[in-house]
Amino acid sequence: MVCKICSKRPVITISGVKLCKDCFIDYFERKVKRTIRQYKLIDKKDSILVAASGGKDSTTALYILNQLAKQRRQKIAAFTIDLGIGDYSKKNLSNLRKFCKKEKIKLYEFSLRDEFGYSLCYIKSILASKGVKLKSCTICGVLRRHMLNKLARKLKFTKVATGHNLDDEAQTILMNQFKGNIWLSAKLGPIGGAVKSKSFVPRIKPLYFCSEKEITLYSKLKKFPVQYRRCPCSVDAYRAKVRAMLKEFEEKYPGTLNGIINSFLEIIPYLRQKQKGEVGLCERCGEPSMQKLCKACEIIEKLR
Numbered sequence: 143m144v145c146k147i148c149s150k151r152p153v154i155t156i157s158g159v160k161l162c163k164d165c166f167i168d169y170f171e172r173k174v175k176r177t178i179r180q181y182k183l184i185d186k187k188d189s190i191l192v193a194a195s196g197g198k199d200s201t202t203a204l205y206i207l208n209q210l211a212k213q214r215r216q217k218i219a220a221f222t223i224d225l226g227i228g229d230y231s232k233k234n235l236s237n238l239r240k241f242c243k244k245e246k247i248k249l250y251e252f253s254l255r256d257e258f259g260y261s262l263c264y265i266k267s268i269l270a271s272k273g274v275k276l277k278s279c280t281i282c283g284v285l286r287r288h289m290l291n292k293l294a295r296k297l298k299f300t301k302v303a304t305g306h307n308l309d310d311e312a313q314t315i316l317m318n319q320f321k322g323n324i325w326l327s328a329k330l331g332p333i334g335g336a337v338k339s340k341s342f343v344p345r346i347k348p349l350y351f352c353s354e355k356e357i358t359l360y361s362k363l364k365k366f367p368v369q370y371r372r373c374p375c376s377v378d379a380y381r382a383k384v385r386a387m388l389k390e391f392e393e394k395y396p397g398t399l400n401g402i403i404n405s406f407l408e409i410i411p412y413l414r415q416k417q418k419g420e421v422g423l424c425e426r427c428g429e430p431s432m433q434k435l436c437k438a439c440e441i442i443e444k445l446r
């Protein structure tokens with residue numbers, strides 16, 4: 143067995159195609175750069191803040207974006223929030239510090255404890271004790287997006303990049319569809335922008351067309367210092383079921399994930415057209431919000 147492109151050995155089989163290590167790395171990086179070009183994710187004048195957790199997805203996005211930024215002489219930095227999830231968070235943070243030091247990337251570090259007084263698990267149990275039952279991932283997502291947007295705007299970054307991949311996006315599309323929340327999917331896509339607001343720093347997903355399998359392989363071949371276990375708080379049973387179902391389908395019928403994403407990309411302009419309009423500002427913190435109080439301020443209010 144030899145590589146389909148260069149006839150070298152040994153080979154890796156990805157989506158039914160056999161490639162050697164170098165050709166796989168080249169294929170993967172080309173795919174990310176094509177996504178950036180095709181969906182105009184980054185403009186020459188952009189400066190990019192990457193939301194990094196220390197995991198394989200965001201570290202991969204950070205690495206490739208940093209290589210591009212060096213070529214284009216663009217400003218780039220990483221942003222992380224210590225969620226206070228025991229050893230898992232500690233290891234992620236030390237890995238990320240090591241990676242940023244090696245790649246000479248400025249890292250902005252924050253912690254939920256410093257910002258809100260408690261770690262993620264405490265916030266969840268305090269809210270539960272007051273009758274507000276929110277999943278860890280919901281709280282984590284709301285607070286992280288809030289802090290990320292605030293910092294990006296303050297430091298004048300023009301784009302925020304995340305490590306969302308093909309599997310994440312396909313799961314979210316199906317979950318919204320199954321729950322009858324198709325309009326929530328208007329926020330998805332390689333670049334955010336269902337609603338416009340000057341206070342909202344657009345979010346981009348350069349790994350949009352890369353599967354979790356490909357990212358795992360790329361990060362292992364590049365020897366990134368990352369841990370591969372799942373976050374201990376990711377106990378969203380519904381997402382886990384959808385993930386398992388999609389995994390089984392992708393194994394039996396390769397191309398399922400791409401099929402979901404490609405058909406979704408055809409309908410997203412229609413979803414966004416229906417959601418046109420300006421978003422308001424939260425009356426407490428001034429961040430973009432559809433309601434009087436943004437979701438983060440609602441959580442903070444309940445924590446008091």
Ligand code: SF4
Nearest residue numbers: 278279282373375376
């Ligand atoms: S799995 Fe959930 S709780 Fe863990 S980091 Fe991701 S969003 Fe946060």
Ligand SMILES: [Zn+2]
Nearest residue numbers: 424427436439
């Ligand atoms: Zn607010």
